[in-house]
Every structure is written in structure tokens, then in C-alpha cells.
Amino acid sequence: MTSLQDLGRFGFQRFGVSPAGAMDPEALTRANILVGNPAGTAAIEFCMLGGTFLVESTSLQIGFAGGGATLSVAGRNVPALTGAIAEIGETVAVGPMSDGVYGYLAIAGGFDVRPELGSLSVHRRAGLGGRPLQRGDVIPVHGLERGKPIMRLPQVDPGPPTPIRIILGPQDEFFTPEAIANLLSAPFSISGQADRMGIRLTGPLLEHTKGFNVVSDGIVTGHIQVPGDGQPIVLMRDRQTTGGYPKIATIISADLSRFSQMRPGTEVLFSAVSREEAIILWRTAQDRLAELVQHLAPVDVRLSSAHLLGTNLISGVISGDLE
């Protein structure tokens, strides 16, 4: 599913409205920083598949992050984590996600779409924010502010794989000690049943002590719920707001982006952390995102006539390329 996503729709969960929003908010932020947008500006979210777009009414400055997809403008490859200009009539092509699941295409100035209940995020089941993008859709954009330099960000070093960190509860008492031990030691695998609502894992059975129904209570993104078959489902951005399966643990906020990018077949290990540790990790992650802007570096732009005219270095008509 390809759709517009920002950081989500908040304030309406009490009315059954899922927050939706980018599955990988860190990648959304990187794409936006690349083009000089506020971090949470709505971008096009891709899931596994890429897409091609024709630039119609105005030149665009674009930036892509997440998913390891290739990006090209008018057939010219754009290096990873590097912004680009796309002129009217040019085709922007995003390849399939080769490393991860979700990628984000941001436009400088953002999309010219009215928010619904405070957000541009698409929640398909409720129809909020409109619907996912389909072939032929025309998406209004804000125009390019001429003269903005093209920027790039340094590559992200993911480091060695580490466990996904969780906080036990709220219904960990509904599970046997063996279930808790299994959760914290055995490898699980991302199954093919994964989407914006939830990601099913396969692995050792997590046995219940008091049955697998609770009176419905609230659900947060990252909750690991375990229905009757003993296999966990991690609830993600499009999850329902309430539910009646026991929840054994919750993935910490700092690890949600990383978890969302795990492709089917990937092995996952969980480790429990304290709430204090989780908050320190979250603060560190947020600080790192906030200082990304300082790591932007300008790029040598191939000098096209259109670009030079745009920056007002020369006026009048010129012929031929400067390339």
C-alpha cells in the first residue's frame, strides 16, 4: 500500500480512530530533513513496492529515505540520502524496497492536501485521510522554493543487530513463566502476515494461564498481543484502539522504527528493559533526529540551465547544456 503518511492523527483514539502515521517515523524524518521540511511533514510512504511519478505543474525538490530503494529522476540515478530536483515533465522513479519494508518520498514544501482530523495520514479501513494511492492519481504539491540547495545526509550505520527491546505487560500475568521465558530468549520470525495494522510472528507458543480473552481495553502501537493460537501479533500504526486479547509486552518507542523495517523471514529476539532505560533510549533517538539538520551537507549540483536560471545567476535565454 502506497499512501500519504505524516506522524499520525492524535486526539481521536477515544472515538475509535487509529493514529495511523508513518510506520518508520525516523525514515520519514530523514526524508523531510533532506528537503528542508519540518520532520513530521506528510510524505508518500511505500511498502515493499516502489512507484513512478510524473512531475506536472511545478518543479519539485525531492528526498527519499528508508527501505533502501533506488531513486531516479529522468533516468538519472540519485545517490542514497541525497536530495534532487525534478523538473516539469520529468519522471521520478522509486524502485522496490531492497533493504527494509518502508520508504518515504518527501517533497520540499509538502503536499497541498487538507488535513482530516488534524492529519494527512491515510487510514484505509476508516477512509480517513482519503485512500491509498493508485495509478493515475494526481497529487497536488506546493511549489519549489527556487534557490534551495540540494543537500545530502551521511549514511546511517545500523550497527550490529541487537534485540528488540520490550517492557513486559500490561497482561503479562495472563501468561505462564515459560511463555515469558520463551518471549525473552527464543528467536521469533516475522511472518508474511504483516501490514500497517499488525505484524504476526512465528515462534514458540506463548501459553496463557487464564484464557485468551480479556474485557476489551486500550491498545498502543507496539503492543504484543497473543490470541488463542499462542502466536504473537505486534500491533502497529493502523491497529484498532481497543481489543480483547491479552497483551504480554510492549515494544519500546525507540525500537518501533527499526522493528517496522524487518522483512518477513527476519529473525527477531526480544529483551526486556526497564521503563527508565526505555525513556533514555527514546530521548537519545529523538536527540539524534533533532541534530540531523546539522549533518546536512550541500551537494555539487550538475549545472543545468534550468537550475542556473532558478538561482538568478544569469538572466535571459541561453542555448545548449552546461553539462
Added chain:
Amino acid sequence: MELSAPRILACGDSAINVEFGDTVDAWLNARVLALDAALHAAAPQGVVETVPTYRSLLVHFDPLLVDLPTLIAIISDLGIQLPPKTDRVRRWRVPVVYGAEFGEDIADLSRLHGLTQAELIARHAGAVYRIYMIGFMPGFAYLGGLDPRLATPRRTQPRPWIPAQSISIGGAQTAISTVEGPSGWHLIGRTPVRGFMRGRDPVFLYDAGDEVVFEPVESVKWAALDAMAERGEPVASWAFA
């Protein structure tokens, strides 16, 4: 009156469940809604939003803006000292067309419970319901107060799709759905009232704690009422009970 302290359970690092009990109970639910109202009024820094459910209040917060022990202290205080909300309650009158193609399970359900369809309808429409929670879908209302004679376990095979604004029975609950979607409950009628409507002011009609009374309406009236609702009129009315 001495009120027992709720349990406070961590839901990750950015939310807590303030749990008053683990059953479907009007008193418990009233305490949830009272705390919800009190928190709303107190508006402590760092609280992002709250989600009242049957028996607990989910409090979403920003851990970088509020210290959790502080938040827990505020909540514990409000949760213990506050009597249940005794404000006047909104009571909605919701028109429903029961049976036939509007409620395809009504014949089966009537047979199952040894009632005529008219008796089932009378029992369903004769109650005053309380909305315990809005959840599952935008505006989807879970109602308590169903005549125990009509309680029916959920279908073994859920339907992948039921019509919008369905009135259904599942277990000891009845519900008013909004958008189309899957359901494991038994369909007994439909209302033209859109509990959730994009672009309307207000987008949502019902809130947890409201009361609902169903008014049986003849199927010939459906088209006109549906058209009114489609234009954005509530079609349901309310008054303070």
C-alpha cells in the same frame, strides 16, 4: 465513600492503563469516565490523549514532557477521591429498521431464543442502554444493558463484511457499527444514523457514558431518513436523561 485504588499498568514507555477492574460493570465504567473527565479538566502537562474503555482508562503521554511518577500521583489522587460522574447524561433516540434485509440474523436469533421476531424487537427496543466504550472502528459504540434473554455467543464464523450502521448482538452486548467492516456479531437491524461521518460537524455523535434508546421504524421510512443522514443531519436526537 471509600473507593478502591485502581491498578496502574505500564503499556510500554508512553502509556499507562489505569485499571478499575476486569469485568463489564456500570459502576466500574462510571469510575473510568469520571477519571477521564477529571484528567481532561486537570490537563496535566505531557498527557497526549486518553482512551476510556469498559474498565480502564488508557493514558497516552510524552515521557520527555512528564515524569511518570508525577503523572501516577496525579491520577491516583483523582481516581480515588472522585465519586463517579453524576452529571446529567445525554440520552439518544436512535431510529432502527429491524429485520428483513436490514437485520439478516433476526429470524435465526428469534428461533434460537424461542421468541417471535416482534417479541425480540420489543425486548431489544424496550431497554435503555449505556455506551460503555467507543472502539474497534471510528464511532463504533459498545452498549450495555441488553436483555439477558437476547444474549447470544458470537458467531463461530465472523462475516468479512457487514453493512454500515448495523445494530448487532454479540455475547451480552449490543452495538451500533459505523463503517462497513468485518463482524462476528449477529445482525438484527440497521440505523440511518451515522455515528461517524467525515466532514460533518460534529464528526462523531456518540460518546462513552451516553445513553441510547432504539426506536423501531418501518422500512418504508428508510430511504428518506438515510438521505437526511447522508446530507449531514444527525437524524438521532438527544435530551438530558
